[in-house]
Amino acid sequence: MKIIFQRNPPISSVRHEFHSACTSITPQFWLSNLNSFHNSLSINLKVNAGFQVICSSNLSSEEIMLKILNRRWTLMNPDTKIHQIKVSSLQTQQNFGSLGKKNTYSNNPHPSLGENIRKWHDDESSFYIVRDDLLHPLVNGNKARKLDALIPLVEDHLGTDVVTCGGCQSAHAAAVAVSCAERGLKAHLLLRGEQPQILTGYNLISMLYGSVTYVPRSIYANREELLSSHANSIGGSVVSLDDLLKASSNHNSMKSNFIDTEKEWSSNSKKTIIINEGAGDAIALPGLIRLVQYLSQDHILGKDQPLKIIVDAGTGTTAVGLGIGVLCLGLPWEVTAVMLADTTEGYKKKEQSLISELCRCFDLPMMHTGIVNWVERQHPRKFGNVLKGEIEACQQIAQETGVLVDPIYTLAGWELASQLSQEERKGGAKVVMLHTGGTLGMFGLAQRYKSYF
Known part of the structure; x- marks a missing residue:
């Protein structure tokens, strides 16, 4: 029988390292990287305060990860860049003589990770940003x-x-x-x-x-x-x-x-x-689970440091994938998704549907509730609309940090990450924002909202 896997050879990574490669995860790789994880998921796992996920399975965590991640991938490896954004608040004069606070930002593109991520500086507020917007110029x-x-x-x-x-x-x-x-x-x-x-x-x-x-x-x-x-x-x-x-x-x-x-x-x-x-299907989830495994390595974000992972939510699939990865790896991380296109009830139904589909397809008998913390965006609006001042906010962030966000999706994640970084500055959880890309959408917005540009 012809070997089907060789129908299309992997695209060479010499020209662009972000292009495809046909690779699979070996059992030896996972066994060597999962020693600190649970031996079994037949437990009640407290992921975050107020959120309980109940997993009922005779499979070990190693077996579960192999079932999900032992496959070919589009990306040669799951690597991504991580930057650290420092947040500073300035007193500014607002309309009618009132004083308000305005955030300013600076970017450290080469932060110390691993053990150094545990260190706190009480005089600084900052959050980490996973630069998945840099994975590929068009597919990121x-x-x-x-x-x-x-x-x-x-x-x-x-x-x-x-x-x-x-x-x-x-x-x-x-x-x-x-x-x-x-x-x-x-x-x-x-x-x-x-x-x-x-x-x-x-x-x-x-x-x-x-x-x-x-x-x-x-x-x-x-x-x-x-x-x-x-x-x-x-x-x-x-x-x-x-x-x-x-x-x-x-x-x-x-x-x-x-x-x-x-x-x-x-x-x-x-x-x-x-x-x-x-x-927005179950097959989209393994790529996010793979990302969580990469980030949890000891020399990056580690497995022991409490983290608040912030992501914007369109269909909600990305947030659910991250949540499943956190659950499967037993990490003390909380996934918070800023809702952009649906109600809380709608996103919870989507979460239930995706997890059920994944468990059914991979034969993983799980019971689950609340692996994602769904929250309203700071400035609610009809999905797709741009509010006054948001283009200026994106412009400020780009000029001060070199990071381009858009007003529909990633600006909402940035705003929440900035807020939480100030609340957690006294030794709480570290805040990590996942940049979900989408920056070419600014061209379309410039067509629709000419007066804002």
């Missing part, structure tokens, strides 16, 4: 992490085409288009709304790397039917990610699936894979 942030396990799964099952959807300036759609083009796959992108007169940002990237179709908002509202209909119109067979994940998580079914797939490939040259909006 949480989009790169979500696609980390997803793209190799499409390759392993001989997918030829991928269909996904998103807004006109969707970072997800652009990331899928670029990732597919780099691997010889064809991406079909269904973008909500009308084509702008001038293509910029992620909209431009999507057009350059993928096949774009603009969809009226009334039709886009039924995404599931839209994706299915377009996938069927391409021709060939159509496969859902859920089916691929189940096959890849079960050795016997995976082996059988590969045999059936190879037979199908010989008689049918097209196989289209459907990826939901924002890659």
